[in-house]
Amino acid sequence: MADRGLRPKPKSLGFMATPLVQSLIERLILVIFTIWTGLTISFLVTRLSPRNPAEQVLSRIQGAGVFMRPEEIEAMRRTVMGLFGLDKPLWEQYISFLQSVLTFKFGPSLLNFPVPANDIISLYMPWTIFLLLTATIISWIIGVVVGIVMGIWEHKKAVKILEYTFITIFPLPYVVLAIAFLIIFVGILRIYIGVTIVPTFTLSLETLSAMFSRAWLPALSIIVLSIINWAMGSLALARTAKREPHVFYAMVRGIPTNLLLKRYIGKNVLILQVTALALSLGGIFGGALATEYIFNYPGLGTLLYNSIVTNDFNTMLGIITYSILGVTIASFVIDMVYPFIDPRVRYGGGE
Amino acid sequence: MEEVNRMARHLDLKISLAVVIALVMYSVIVPQITPYDPRLWNVVPRDKPPSLQYPFGTTSMGQDVFIVTAWALRNSLVLGTIAAAMLVLIAFTIGSIAGGTKNSIVRAILTYLIDSFCVIPFLPILILIASLWRERLGIIGTASIIALLGWGGQSRNIRSVIMGLRERTFTYTAIFSGYGTLKLIYKSYLPYIVRWLSIAFLFGIIFCIGLETTLSVFGITSLENPTIGTVIFWTREYQAYLRGLWWWYTFPLIFFIVFLASMYVIIRRLVARFIEGER
Amino acid sequence: MVIPLIELVNVSKYFGYGVIGLVRFPAVDGVDLKIGGEKPEVLTLVGESGCGKSTLAKIMLRILRPTSGVAKYMGKDMWRLKRSEVRRFIRDVQPIFQDPMDTFNLFESVESYLISAARNLLKLNEEQATERIAQTLEFVGLTLDKVRGKRPQEFSGGELQRLSIARALLVQPKLLIADEPVSMLDASLRINILNLLRSAKEEFGTSILYITHDLATANYIGEKIFVMYRGSIVEQGNIEKVINKPLHPYTKVLLDSLPDYRMGREWFKKQLPQTLRTVIEVREMLLKGCKYIYYCPYKTQQCYEKPIMIEVEKSHEVACWMYYE
Ligand SMILES: Nc1ncnc2c1ncn2[C@@H]1O[C@H](COP(=O)(O)OP(=O)(O)O)[C@@H](O)[C@H]1O
Ligand SMILES: [Mg+2]
Numbered sequence: 041m042a043d044r045g046l047r048p049k050p051k052s053l054g055f056m057a058t059p060l061v062q063s064l065i066e067r068l069i070l071v072i073f074t075i076w077t078g079l080t081i082s083f084l085v086t087r088l089s090p091r092n093p094a095e096q097v098l099s100r101i102q103g104a105g106v107f108m109r110p111e112e113i114e115a116m117r118r119t120v121m122g123l124f125g126l127d128k129p130l131w132e133q134y135i136s137f138l139q140s141v142l143t144f145k146f147g148p149s150l151l152n153f154p155v156p157a158n159d160i161i162s163l164y165m166p167w168t169i170f171l172l173l174t175a176t177i178i179s180w181i182i183g184v185v186v187g188i189v190m191g192i193w194e195h196k197k198a199v200k201i202l203e204y205t206f207i208t209i210f211p212l213p214y215v216v217l218a219i220a221f222l223i224i225f226v227g228i229l230r231i232y233i234g235v236t237i238v239p240t241f242t243l244s245l246e247t248l249s250a251m252f253s254r255a256w257l258p259a260l261s262i263i264v265l266s267i268i269n270w271a272m273g274s275l276a277l278a279r280t281a282k283r284e285p286h287v288f289y290a291m292v293r294g295i296p297t298n299l300l301l302k303r304y305i306g307k308n309v310l311i312l313q314v315t316a317l318a319l320s321l322g323g324i325f326g327g328a329l330a331t332e333y334i335f336n337y338p339g340l341g342t343l344l345y346n347s348i349v350t351n352d353f354n355t356m357l358g359i360i361t362y363s364i365l366g367v368t369i370a371s372f373v374i375d376m377v378y379p380f381i382d383p384r385v386r387y388g389g390g391e
Numbered sequence: 392m393e394e395v396n397r398m399a400r401h402l403d404l405k406i407s408l409a410v411v412i413a414l415v416m417y418s419v420i421v422p423q424i425t426p427y428d429p430r431l432w433n434v435v436p437r438d439k440p441p442s443l444q445y446p447f448g449t450t451s452m453g454q455d456v457f458i459v460t461a462w463a464l465r466n467s468l469v470l471g472t473i474a475a476a477m478l479v480l481i482a483f484t485i486g487s488i489a490g491g492t493k494n495s496i497v498r499a500i501l502t503y504l505i506d507s508f509c510v511i512p513f514l515p516i517l518i519l520i521a522s523l524w525r526e527r528l529g530i531i532g533t534a535s536i537i538a539l540l541g542w543g544g545q546s547r548n549i550r551s552v553i554m555g556l557r558e559r560t561f562t563y564t565a566i567f568s569g570y571g572t573l574k575l576i577y578k579s580y581l582p583y584i585v586r587w588l589s590i591a592f593l594f595g596i597i598f599c600i601g602l603e604t605t606l607s608v609f610g611i612t613s614l615e616n617p618t619i620g621t622v623i624f625w626t627r628e629y630q631a632y633l634r635g636l637w638w639w640y641t642f643p644l645i646f647f648i649v650f651l652a653s654m655y656v657i658i659r660r661l662v663a664r665f666i667e668g669e670r
Numbered sequence: 671m672v673i674p675l676i677e678l679v680n681v682s683k684y685f686g687y688g689v690i691g692l693v694r695f696p697a698v699d700g701v702d703l704k705i706g707g708e709k710p711e712v713l714t715l716v717g718e719s720g721c722g723k724s725t726l727a728k729i730m731l732r733i734l735r736p737t738s739g740v741a742k743y744m745g746k747d748m749w750r751l752k753r754s755e756v757r758r759f760i761r762d763v764q765p766i767f768q769d770p771m772d773t774f775n776l777f778e779s780v781e782s783y784l785i786s787a788a789r790n791l792l793k794l795n796e797e798q799a800t801e802r803i804a805q806t807l808e809f810v811g812l813t814l815d816k817v818r819g820k821r822p823q824e825f826s827g828g829e830l831q832r833l834s835i836a837r838a839l840l841v842q843p844k845l846l847i848a849d850e851p852v853s854m855l856d857a858s859l860r861i862n863i864l865n866l867l868r869s870a871k872e873e874f875g876t877s878i879l880y881i882t883h884d885l886a887t888a889n890y891i892g893e894k895i896f897v898m899y900r901g902s903i904v905e906q907g908n909i910e911k912v913i914n915k916p917l918h919p920y921t922k923v924l925l926d927s928l929p930d931y932r933m934g935r936e937w938f939k940k941q942l943p944q945t946l947r948t949v950i951e952v953r954e955m956l957l958k959g960c961k962y963i964y965y966c967p968y969k970t971q972q973c974y975e976k977p978i979m980i981e982v983e984k985s986h987e988v989a990c991w992m993y994y995e
Contacts, residue, residue, distance in 0.1 A: 069503075070503060070506055070507070073503050073507050074506070074507035074510050074511060077504070077507045077508070077511065078507070078511040078512075078516065081511075081516055081540075082516055082519060085516070085519055085520050085523060086519070086523065089523035089524060090523070090524065090526070090527070091523060204403075207652060207655060207656060207659070208648065208652040209652075210655060211597045211601075211651040211652060211654065211655040212601070212648060212651060213600075213601030213602070213604050213605050214605070215604060215605045215608045215620075215623070216601075216604060216619075216623070216644065216647065216648070219608075219623055219627075219640070219644070220644070222632060223632050223640065226632055226633070227632030227633060227635075227637075318510075319509055319510065321510070321512075322509075322510055322511055322512040322513065322514075323512075323514075325512045325514070325515075326512055326513065326514025326515065326605075327514075329514060329515060329518075330514070330605050330608065330609070333608075333609060334608065334627075344515060344518060345609060348518065348519070348522040348609075348611065356519055359515065360515045360516060360519060363512045363515050364511060364512060364515075367510065367511070367512045368510050368511070371510050
């Protein structure tokens with residue numbers, strides 16, 4: 041035992057600021073990696089695509105009835121290629137693409153030629169954010185609560201019927217449910233009219249009410265499917281939680297149901313569903329894009345569709361960049377909240 | 392066989408199996424006996440409601456809904472199956488390496504890759520790819536891009552299954568009984584892996600059919616081949632909802648919904664059985 | 671001096687927790703240990719649940735790699751062994767696990783483990799293997815006919831634990847590491863299994879490391895004891911000396927809280943010490959000094975440093991600054 045002397049430096053008890061910082065850094069790395077992966081895939085897809093945006097612009101100009109001599113066309117082509125950066129080697133294009141992401145300058149929109157794609161995107165963006173934010177928050181809260189309640193009274197007949205209704209709707213893709221809503225509300229009830237004109241977003245009562253009058257049906261379709269989604273997840277988690285010994289013991293002891301709900305099952309499910317929310321944002325966003333397109337709601341989904349139809353590359357890449365950034369950063373934020381609500385993970389120190 | 396019998400005791404499972412088998416038969420048999428190519432237009436009178444001659448009515452493009460629905464189900468199923476097979480293959484390869492490797496660098500990289508594919512909003516990227524390559528995408532092409540982008544979630548599951556298996560006590564028992572790595576995987580893990588892969592595959596079919604439907608509704612797959620998604624696309628194009636052509640969309644949609652729900656019930660039962668079976 | 675079979679030198683094992691798991695705490699913190707001298711003995715490792723006993727066992731079994739420190743087998747770093755040495759390690763050190771239901775794979779026959787051990791580890795031919803298996807099964811009170819071709823679901827917990835012991839003893843190891851082998855069994859079966867372990871020492875000359883949270887059974891079969899608290903060993907030595915004259919404040923509390931059937935209902939009136947009632951918190955695991963500092967009535971400024979093991983009397987050591995001259 042001779043080789044072991046005294047350990048140096050008496051330590052005080054409260055020193056636990058570091059774990060939080062550590063996990064923050066780790067998750068930041070993940071976020072950056074995710075964004076980079078998504079952007080690189082998108083970049084490669086557009087560059088390897090058989091279509092050439094410059095040709096699209098040229099044919100558009102020529103289609104407008106402007107007569108040009110062959111040399112002029114060649115010069116024009118070179119100018120346009122330069123404008124899109126398509127005359128440089130691939131890796132240089134990649135670098136400048138990453139730069140454009142960092143500065144949010146995606147070049148001109150093709151659909152509305154000289155107008156920057158960014159301007160058009162920011163016109164549509166608030167609509168999508170409005171739709172998504174309301175729909176996600178409402179459906180997450182209702183869905184988790186419904187799932188927990190179903191989990192507690194799982195042997196009631198009404199719950200069983202509800203569960204089978206959910207099972208029927210759960211595996212459907214968003215678009216199909218949206219179509220069903222379209223058939224019911226537009227085809228049969230005729231109480232929702234789609235819109236095509238996009239008013240500029242301002243924080244006035246007027247715009248908000250306009251937004252609401254257009255958003256309620258697409259939002260409803262997202263909310264219904266998401267509620268079912270979350271309810272099914274929470275139901276499964278609540279069932280697992282009920283089987284845990286301490287919860288089972290509490291139930292046998294006859295703890296009042298609302299206490300059981302709050303203290304034992306609810307907390308478990310809620311915590312796990314926060315991570316699930318962070319993971320599923322990408323899917324929800326994709327669903328919203330499809331829903332917007334179906335209801336002709338003036339958001340990024342519709343814009344994406346229009347830019348696809350017109351081969352508006354810059355707008356497409358812009359929308360995709362924004363969606364990758366938005367979804368990954370949002371899930372990062374949700375993930376960071378997690379340690380603060382999970383009682384098993386504690387950063388505090390001292391007595 | 393005995394297992395199938397035991398499982399079939401559940402009524403919902405019986406019904407679901409019957410529905411899935413019936414719909415698969417319908418989608419296999421009807422296209423065999425139809426006299427014409429489903430891609431042709433104006434082969435029957437347009438916009439006819441259901442009658443004895445056309446049990447599901449006809450479309451505005453002059454097609455028989457009964458036949459189009461069968462083709463659509465068939466194509467969706469074929470595409471979903473191919474895509475799911477590829478997706479599970481990718482997910483399994485990456486997930487099992489991430490969960491099984493001893494090399495910490497490989498593990499970290501693959502884990503990051505899996506996590507980022509779980510979070511990336513892949514529908515916009517999928518739409519982008521599909522729209523840019525539309526002319527060249529057949530069924531295999533569409534299936535491939537769906538598989539290439541959608542494997543994240545399944546991969547994460549497989550990774551945690553493998554990691555779970557590696558930490559199960561029986562793994563240590565096997566090692567201390569002189570099992571080699573190959574024997575361990577082949578004898579101890581394979582039964583578990585096969586079970587989870589079959590679930591992943593069935594789930595992948597639902598997932599991929601859903602994605603294909605979404606892409607088709609956007610109108611960015613080859614639209615003359617009927618799938619459930621393209622049927623929806625054309626009903627929108629011809630405003631069938633406003634014109635009261637209810638038969639055009641009702642039959643395909645109901646068949647589709649019933650099919651997906653039945654598949655899902657089967658999957659749920661399988662999962663429950665596997666988890667209980669392990670107790 | 672003989673080289674110990676297994677030696678741990680300042681071994682620590684950190685685990686991550688949290689969502690992704692970069693935040694880490696030590697489940698085993700700076701443990702020094704020597705096992706396997708000249709003659710076989712029964713050692714016991716005692717501590718409350720969650721204190722890192724299983725983690726320490728897995729380190730000794732070469733299942734977990736220590737984060738820092740060295741785990742040695744016959745004087746060599748366990749994780750730098752050649753293939754043939756690993757094979758010898760497996761023949762020398764065998765585990766018995768806590769949950770008999772999880773010890774064997776549900777999709778394989780129990781027999782296949784026994785056969786594999788006999789054929790792959792001992793390199794016996796088929797005939798010899800069968801004979802060896804039959805002998806070992808007989809030792810644990812089972813017969814080959816009862817076992818042949820059956821899967822774990824077809825046995826009771828007690829039978830499975832016997833099979834687990836038979837599997838471990840088949841290769842006649844020098845050390846058996848039994849991690850809570852009786853805690854999942856009915857109380858009436860426990861004594862049988864413990865007797866079996868004890869006679870294994872006599873019959874095969876196997877040393878046994880018996881890991882438990884239960885001091886009573888430890889005292890029943892043990893000769894030497896290690897008391898573990900929050901990842902560190904706080905007291906070690908001859909089991910009679912430790913139990914009759916506990917030195918570490920934690921050991922005293924632990925012994926004091928043992929239920930005594932003679933006390934009857936009186937025992938429930940006794941206040942359980944706070945140490946044993948509270949859930950282990952991560953902040954306690956992260957302490958650099960003595961982990962008992964939150965509850966210790968005798969704590970001093972010096973306790974913020976990690977205590978060293980002090981030999982108070984012959985074969986009785988304690989890691990507490992109170993005994994430091
Ligand atoms: N693989 C693991 N990952 C993370 N934490 C673990 C792991 N294994 C054990 N732990 C943690 O390490 C501590 C000690 O666990 P363990 O060694 O199983 O305790 P014991 O066997 O004494 O009950 C516990 O807090 C436990 O939660
Ligand atoms: Mg343990």
